[in-house]
Amino acid sequence: MRKALGLTLVEVLVAIAVLSLVLVAMNAVLLSSIRQTAISGSRTQAVQILNYLGRRVVGGETALLPSSGETKVYDYGSLGTAFPDLPREVRFADPALYKAEIANQGNPNWASGLGVAVNAYRIRVCWRQAGEERCTEAYTLSAPPGGAGPAAPPLPGIN
Numbered sequence: 001m002r003k004a005l006g007l008t009l010v011e012v013l014v015a016i017a018v019l020s021l022v023l024v025a026m027n028a029v030l031l032s033s034i035r036q037t038a039i040s041g042s043r044t045q046a047v048q049i050l051n052y053l054g055r056r057v058v059g060g061e062t063a064l065l066p067s068s069g070e071t072k073v074y075d076y077g078s079l080g081t082a083f084p085d086l087p088r089e090v091r092f093a094d095p096a097l098y099k100a101e102i103a104n105q106g107n108p109n110w111a112s113g114l115g116v117a118v119n120a121y122r123i124r125v126c127w128r129q130a131g132e133e134r135c136t137e138a139y140t141l142s143a144p145p146g147g148a149g150p151a152a153p154p155l156p157g158i159n
Contacts, residue, residue, distance in 0.1 A: 045093035046125040065145035071103040
């Protein structure tokens with residue numbers, strides 16, 4: 001009796017089924033990786049915008065500084081108009097896809113004994129992705145708007 005060489009139909013079907021399961025699992029990992037890469041890229045661009053706004057707030061740009069307890073909002077589509085140099089400063093980011101908020105949180109308790117006027121500001125930059133709004137935020141210090149009281153001296157490397 002001669003022994004048959006090769007694989008049976010059942011063995012081929014089992015191999016194809018196992019290969020299909022492996023490919024489906026790899027596809028799920030790939031899609032998740034692509035989604036996380038997109039989120040990471042948008043977050044990086046939001047942080048670039050946040051850094052741009054933060055530098056201007058720290059510099060004491062009065063047009064950006066809301067009154068104590070108030071918030072200035074630059075809604076989706078208005079950042080590019082409000083800051084024409086933003087596309088040059090923030091390469092690759094489309095300012096129309098982001099929203100920014102600058103909130104004046106007033107004079108921090110620890111700063112009352114310093115003898116200079118300083119306010120804390122929260123800067124928040126948001127974007128829409130995958131049907132939800134995502135945000136990143138930072139806090140910084142600057143002079144109060146309108147120059148109330150002696151302003152803090154410029155900080156080397158920041159102002």
